[in-house]
Amino acid sequence: MSPVIGIVLRVEYPGNTNNLIVNEEYRNAIIKNGAIPLGILPPQTINYTSVKYNDQEELTKKEKNIIIRQIKMCDGVLLPGGFKINKYDRFILEYLIKEDIPTLGICLGMQVMSNYKRENLWNERNSSLINHKGEGYMHSVTLDKSSKLYSIIKKEKFEVTSRHNYHVLPNDYYDIVGVSSDNYIEAIEMKNQNYHIGIQWHPESIADDISKKIFNSFIKACSLNDKKEKSDKK
DSSP: OOOEEEEEOEEOTTSOSOOEEOOHHHHHHHHHTTOEEEEEOOOOOSOTTTSOGGGSOOOOHHHHHHHHHHHTTOSEEEEOOOSOOOHHHHHHHHHHHHTTOOEEEETHHHHHHHTTTOSSOOOEEOOOSSOOOSTTEEEEEEEOTTSHHHHHHOOSEEEEEEOOSEEOOOOTTSEEEEEETTOOEEEEEOTTSSSEEEESSOGGGOOSHHHHHHHHHHHHHHHHHHHHHHHHHO
């Protein structure tokens, strides 16, 4: 049976509406690679568009259990790109790590990862001469050859499509496994996890061989997780 991939919903840009959405590119990428997408919704009854992170209440036990119940319907979770980190994003990440659930973070999703266990959210605004923000903009990424991501892509240097205004800072819990030519962090991994990879670029936006390998490897890991869960229940 096809694995179920949870997609965490994001605030709709430009932020003047009270909508949480799933970008069609993510939904299509999951379906095209043989999996079933399922939206993961936050449990608090607040306007996530307008309420700032520091003004959001901490999740209650009941609200956390609502998120956990949704994640338990999934074999893996995609943390997609977006425009704002909310407190539910951080709890979702913590639970995924605790339960070793296959996780792929893209753009903002990787920025959520980079703030794992960080007391205050911190990402820096880009100041490079290389343009990291723009539809279809391409720049190079170089991977660490000892990384899981390199074993998936099997290529050390390649071009990616990028659109982000901020870049992440090092985090002691993650290994930096990919950098851009201007030395911004472009890929991170948590190596004590089965599959836990964050990338700053957008593989869902370009149908090249590298993007296919990323989604195929993620969905394969989710399929193995599905089989493991069924075996554990017997």
